[in-house]
Amino acid sequence: MSITYLEAIREAQAKLLRDDERVFIYGQDVGGTFGGAFKATKGLAKEFPGRVLNTPISEDAIVGTAIGAAIQGMRPIVEMQFADFSSLALNQILNNAGTHYWRTGVPVPITVRLPSGGTKGSGPFHSQSMESIYAHYPGLTVMTPATVEDAYTMLIEAVAIDDPVIYCEHKYLYYHLKADKLPGKGLPTGHARVAREGRDLTVVSYSAMVQESLAAAEELAREGFELEVVDLRTVKPLDTDTVLASVARTGRLLCVGESFPWGGATAEVIARVTNQGFHLLDAAPQRINAKDTPIPYHPNLWSAHRPNTKNIVAKARQLLRE
Amino acid sequence: MLQTAQRTGKPKTKKATPPHERFLEAFRWMLLARTVEEKLVSLYRGGLITGGVYIGKGQEAVSVACGLFLQKNDIFAPLIRDQAGRFAFGEPLVDVTRTYLGSRLGPMRGRDGNIHRGRPRDNQLAMISHLGAMVSVTVGALMAKRFRGEKNFVGLACIGEGGMQAGAFHEGMNIAAVEQVPLVVVATNNHYAYSTPNDREFACDDLVDRAIGYGFEGYSLDGTDLSACLDVIGGAVKRARAGRPPQLVVAEVLRLSGHGEHDDASYVPEEVKRQPFARDCLKVAEQTIIDLNLLDAETLAAWRKEAATQVDEAIATAQKEAAPEGGKEDWSAISTRELADQINDE
Numbered sequence: 001m002s003i004t005y006l007e008a009i010r011e012a013q014a015k016l017l018r019d020d021e022r023v024f025i026y027g028q029d030v031g032g033t034f035g036g037a038f039k040a041t042k043g044l045a046k047e048f049p050g051r052v053l054n055t056p057i058s059e060d061a062i063v064g065t066a067i068g069a070a071i072q073g074m075r076p077i078v079e080m081q082f083a084d085f086s087s088l089a090l091n092q093i094l095n096n097a098g099t100h101y102w103r104t105g106v107p108v109p110i111t112v113r114l115p116s117g118g119t120k121g122s123g124p125f126h127s128q129s130m131e132s133i134y135a136h137y138p139g140l141t142v143m144t145p146a147t148v149e150d151a152y153t154m155l156i157e158a159v160a161i162d163d164p165v166i167y168c169e170h171k172y173l174y175y176h177l178k179a180d181k182l183p184g185k186g187l188p189t190g191h192a193r194v195a196r197e198g199r200d201l202t203v204v205s206y207s208a209m210v211q212e213s214l215a216a217a218e219e220l221a222r223e224g225f226e227l228e229v230v231d232l233r234t235v236k237p238l239d240t241d242t243v244l245a246s247v248a249r250t251g252r253l254l255c256v257g258e259s260f261p262w263g264g265a266t267a268e269v270i271a272r273v274t275n276q277g278f279h280l281l282d283a284a285p286q287r288i289n290a291k292d293t294p295i296p297y298h299p300n301l302w303s304a305h306r307p308n309t310k311n312i313v314a315k316a317r318q319l320l321r322e
Numbered sequence: 323m324l325q326t327a328q329r330t331g332k333p334k335t336k337k338a339t340p341p342h343e344r345f346l347e348a349f350r351w352m353l354l355a356r357t358v359e360e361k362l363v364s365l366y367r368g369g370l371i372t373g374g375v376y377i378g379k380g381q382e383a384v385s386v387a388c389g390l391f392l393q394k395n396d397i398f399a400p401l402i403r404d405q406a407g408r409f410a411f412g413e414p415l416v417d418v419t420r421t422y423l424g425s426r427l428g429p430m431r432g433r434d435g436n437i438h439r440g441r442p443r444d445n446q447l448a449m450i451s452h453l454g455a456m457v458s459v460t461v462g463a464l465m466a467k468r469f470r471g472e473k474n475f476v477g478l479a480c481i482g483e484g485g486m487q488a489g490a491f492h493e494g495m496n497i498a499a500v501e502q503v504p505l506v507v508v509a510t511n512n513h514y515a516y517s518t519p520n521d522r523e524f525a526c527d528d529l530v531d532r533a534i535g536y537g538f539e540g541y542s543l544d545g546t547d548l549s550a551c552l553d554v555i556g557g558a559v560k561r562a563r564a565g566r567p568p569q570l571v572v573a574e575v576l577r578l579s580g581h582g583e584h585d586d587a588s589y590v591p592e593e594v595k596r597q598p599f600a601r602d603c604l605k606v607a608e609q610t611i612i613d614l615n616l617l618d619a620e621t622l623a624a625w626r627k628e629a630a631t632q633v634d635e636a637i638a639t640a641q642k643e644a645a646p647e648g649g650k651e652d653w654s655a656i657s658t659r660e661l662a663d664q665i666n667d668e
């Protein structure tokens with residue numbers, strides 16, 4: 001038996017609904033017999049009547065409603081149909097959920113699921129990676145699972161956390177990643193994972209870029225280079241210690257993220273390593289992000305726009321020569 | 323089936339209607355609200371309040387009716403001109419002075435100021451400045467109660483005609499009707515969104531007509547008439563509690579202050595101030611009390627004095643209390659301490 005990243009997300013939600021009566025799922029097309037644009041909630045409305053609810057196309061009100069329910073003790077899971085559309089809920093997420101505990105002392109345990117990142121042909125409005133925007137604002141935990149196992153355990157963990165969690169699930173990984181079985185327990189939230197050990201160069205990445213980085217490491221291994229790949233798992237909090245420990249072993253740092261280049265998760269990693277581990281570095285740290293343009297539709301353009309195995313390999317080679 | 327909006331036309335100056343049974347109770351909260359807000363204004367002018375002061379002068383009758391018919395278990399989402407309603411719902415007077423004066427012991431502990439305060443655990447939601455946002459939050463709070471199997475509860479969210487034009491408001495109203503939660507939305511048209519008059523805010527004939535489009539039952543109201551406010555808003559709360567569709571009440575008043583105390587409202591033309599809706603609801607209520615001899619002059623004076631004493635005490639209490647300190651503050655924006663991000667750049 002094998003289970004995909006997408007099925008893991010569905011199974012995690014089924015378990016949450018089964019185990020905790022405070023949980024309900026709220027979002028566009030999640031209910032009925034449809035089960036979501038990507039089928040992440042397939043069958044759940046039937047299995048859990050009245051707890052998997054379709055909503056109007058009202059991202060602001062969807063999150064606002066979840067916030068109100070959470071303040072009153074529920075554990076809502078919001079599905080944004082695409083991460084891109086969560087821009088319409090930014091106000092509720094950043095200014096309401098993100099400020100509430102700080103202002104009032106009452107935490108807001110909502111989980112917002114963002115189907116994130118690019119797939120071929122999806123274009124400017126169905127491909128975005130929003131993690132850097134959410135991580136920028138106070139009050140939010142930002143998860144970016146890169147494996148089937150993490151997709152499962154981190155979603156369960158997200159709902160257990162008393163504060164708002166932005167759960168960025170990668171659409172490219174939905175069907176491409178498979179595991180044999182679901183794990184019982186994962187690493188604690190906020191701990192990065194060394195996905196592959198190496199001594200020559202540290203590649204820090206998260207979400208789908210972990211898979212691209214691992215493929216790049218495999219390719220460079222054939223040339224005799226050993227890349228260490230660190231999977232951040234959560235962009236916020238950022239596990240600086242694990243990153244620094246890796247850079248201490250390798251002396252070189254390359255950060256790979258799919259969001260736009262200005263600021264963001266990769267810039268934050270480099271800032272922290274430079275700030276706290278300057279003496280560990282044998283070369284200037286580098287990063288690869290998507291290009292600073294909207295995300296293109298055509299596969300030829302899209303594959304050149306996002307970071308991929310090829311340009312990670314090229315950048316790593318360059319960094320290894322320095 | 324949707325009901326058509328109940329249109330009463332433009333408010334007219336008329337003889338006081340017979341008082342509602344809770345008229346005097348409501349009047350007393352209005353008096354306390356006016357008293358504390360006037361005091362806050364003088365503290366602000368004396369440079370003793372940091373940030374803004376936003377008052378509900380002229381809107382106390384509508385506001386008090388919003389809080390008065392709610393029970394502890396109900397949800398109240400007041401906005402910036404709802405001091406009277408907050409009192410009627412149960413907000414302690416000292417919350418007001420502690421928040422405005424920045425006491426560490428206030429509900430916001432110096433982290434947020436003035437009218438953004440709330441006590442979510444006591445069902446008084448803490449508004450954010452982005453108008454319309456609290457409507458859907460109220461909907462969610464009501465859904466939680468329904469999920470838990472609670473009965474006999476309502477929510478009431480306040481808005482102005484300015485906030486009614488925000489996208490979040492429309493989304494919130496629509497989702498409230500879709501979810502069929504027991505919600506009352508009270509919209510006070512005070513004729514100005516900061517400095518912008520009605521004719522640049524909306525182009526529909528009457529805001530209450532929107533009720534039909536949202537799937538609400540709609541009622542309009544002369545917001546300067548306390549008895550009418552108590553009748554209409556009290557009735558809406560009763561209907562929502564009884565399981566009727568969500569209720570929209572649109573009240574007409576004039577904001578008898580600036581947007582905040584930094585604003586002299588010089589943009590309000592004199593002829594607007596002579597309109598029937600520009601009456602001061604507190605004075606109108608007081609006249610009713612005198613005309614109908616509901617209180618003798620001595621009692622009225624004693625109530626005034628008591629309000630002033632309570633306010634002075636609440637201010638003295640807050641002024642004695644320690645302010646928050648940057649060096650001692652707990653700088654975590656989340657309750658899960660182990661997940662607080664460690665930047666280490668200080």
